[in-house]
Amino acid sequence: MRAIISDIHGNLEALEAVLADIDALGIREIYCLGDIIGYGPNPCECVDRIMNCKLTLLGNHDQAALFDPEGFNAQAERAIFWTRKQLENDRSPQGERRWEFLGELPRVHREPKLLFVHGSARNPLNEYVFPEDIYNQKKMEKIFVMVDHFCFQGHTHIPGVFTEQLNFLAPEEINNTFTLGTEKVLVNVGSVGQPRNHDPRSSYVILDGDQLSFRQVEYDIKTTVAKIYAISDLDNFLGDRLLDGR
Secondary structure, three states, X not given: OEEEEOOOOOOHHHHHHHHHHHHHOOOOEEEEOOOOOOOXXXXXXXXXXXXXXXXXXOOHHHHHHHOOOOOOOHHHHHHHHXXXXXXXXXXXXXXXXXXXXXHOOOOXXXXXXEEEEOOOOOOOOOOOOOHHHHHOHHHHHHHHOOOOOEXXXXXXXXXXXXXXXXXXXXXXXXXXXXXXXXXXXXXXXXXXXXXXXXXXXXXXXXXXXXXXXEEEEOOOHHHHHHXXXXXXXXXXXXXXXXXXXX
């Protein structure tokens, strides 16, 4: 049994709540699909905790902090430059380990029948697969052809299951459970630190054999929002959106 998390985005309160939930369930194996940092007020602390995961992939915000942001809006770009400054300012051995950890993250991980990416099977780092893409048959066919069986991804911050028959199943529509069968599926695990499915709770997935369970976890949002408000380089909107999960 393993927990699959993604898109922490520097939100320490959310991450700690999710890690506590995972621990309470007795799960010791955690996979992180990337975007540890960006947007949120605690990048260093979040990287420190994610270092303990069994697997961590590179997300587009992680890459942007290492190099330069491309295709980011002004708010996201300012947040990345601020995030980079926090990482650079720590010249301690732990600070060096953070940079080394981020710099060595892979973009893709494969296991029998399982593919793990941040964005999509076609573009592991940057491609978004939104629920409305079920109406874009050509796009979805090109993605599914690159998936042998099951692909786990994040990036959109919207949890759910995409089937090869071009259906999108939100967690609330399937009672938060799904059984992996013979059909190819894409599983978006949602976001720990910045949900965008209009549910402010953190989201992640448990994989137990062929059984998927979507988990939603409450956390101290107001503390995270207050931290964001107190940092001039982080737009207040990045805090406001947490309250509504948007």
